[in-house]
Amino acid sequence: MIGKKLAAILFGLLMLGMPLTVGSVSAAEGSVTVILVSDNAADKAIAEYLANETGAVIVTTTWGVYDPNVTAEIMSYAPDEVIIIGGPDAVVDEYVADLEELNINVERWGGQNRYETNLMVMEQARVKFQLQFNGSVIAPGNDSLAIQNALQLAVQNGAVIVYVNKSTNVTGVMERFQVKTATVVKTQASERVMEHVKEQLRECNCTAMEVQANVTKETVLQLMVQVQERLKTIERMANETNSTQLMQQVRVMEMTMEKANQALQAGNYAEAYRLMLGLQVRTEFGLKTANGEIKAMMERGEKVALEHEMAKLEAQISVMERAGIDVGSINTLMEGLKVAVQNGQYDEAKELMNQIKAMIKDAYRKGRQDIKDSAQKTHGMGSSRP
Structure with a gap:
């Protein structure tokens, strides 16, 4: 396991290196473009390039993992369109389904790997944004x-x-x-x-x-922050699915992490960096496996699937609540949904869930301007296009 001193350093860097959202809303157009991208270094860099050129908002998800809070974050900007950078292994298809459920325009710019994605994004940017x-x-x-x-x-x-x-x-x-x-x-x-x-x-x-x-100590530590967070995610998903295979992968990768730390402490930054680059790739394979395990678990158990769906709906309701939208009737149905799931009344739960989704969609449509105004106050956003 990583020593306490290194863990403290990583935590400090994590606080300094939290994702920076670049974005704005045009006063004239009122138009917002969100770029959804994974934390893969290659994909994220071209997302940041586009955000710099266009004023689009960047929202980041962990590579290969679905997080309902990411969809909620996208909702909080009331975007007119969402561009996904990366293929479905990097940014999973669940996000597309979420956005389409809310009638948010979404398109994916992604290939089979980072190289195809890179060329596609640059080509599309040249056409769409006249770069x-x-x-x-x-x-x-x-x-x-x-x-x-x-x-x-x-x-x-x-x-x-x-x-x-x-x-x-x-x-x-x-x-x-x-x-x-x-x-x-x-x-x-x-x-x-x-x-x-x-x-x-x-x-x-x-x-x-x-x-x-030139590789420096800070370069290696930054990679360690990302890899450590990914390992925590894989471990959480391994615990959720009771996967001993995933847990074993985590332990093996932690041993490599310790080797990188030893090289770092010895001043061999190039070797530590090489090991961390390898771990970046290995964590992506681990995350893909973990996401597959979660999907399989939801297919096997109705209750688990419903609980995951409820977590998504609660995150979306929270966004609208913060924007001052009245969601009292939706929350009432949510309470009924929780009771139905808890009591194993899954058919009733599914009916309630469909009603709640329809109400969220309607409330979001009617309240988009309120959400957009809230985003302006919260994020201090200006113009989304040059």
Whole structure:
């Protein structure tokens, strides 16, 4: 297990590094776009790029996990549209179902992996938001520090962000976005991949500049914060499903985490960083497995499924309540629903649930402006489009 000193450091960094929501509401248009993205470093960076360019609001979910509070957070902005960045493994389809139930327009920009998603998002942004790219910033798609640095450079220069691996056709990507200049960002962990990239850039007669991002103690600690939170989520889901397999995965990953901590304490930041990058990937596999276990558990038990659905409805009701919308009649039905579930009256519970969903949908439709006004006061939002 991780030592108390390191855990305290991670907690402090977590408090400093809580997700920052970028966004606003246009006084003229009253239009809000929400970008829903997972905490995957690659997907989140391109979401932040778009938010910077368009003023859209970012809402983040844990990779591969459904959280009803995320849907409620999206509701709290009363968005006119939601753009999901990432495939259904990263941002699960339950969110699409939630948003469609509320008549919120939603579209997904996601491919089979982070590389396909990257290209799709950049293409869609060029069409939807009329973005024009001044050159490119190229980074390895599995190197978090390089990605963070690439994001900063792309925002500064209005360049397209391109993620690469050993199989990427760099020349084809440069032609696709009609750019001839590239800034290549790498760390010690990605030097081999980026040598392959530089060779292709020479072949296409493209102008390239190289940036070396140096791994620091803070870099490793930031990754440890994310991985530790993911491990907690997997452990919680393992307990909920009584999955010994998941719990074993957590214990094995914690041992790797301890190895990374030992390397960190010894000052070997590059090795600690390499181990943490591997853990990032492994936690995503763990989260995907855990989400599958939760789904299977709900399919096996009506009560569990109904309780999960109730948690979602309560989170949505809470959003409207905070915006000053009268939800008294909905809460009355919710009390009846809880009693029906507790007593095993599942047919009655399902009927009540359908009534509550219809009432929430109607109340949300009628109260959207109140929710939007509340969001302006709470988040201090300004304009959603350039």
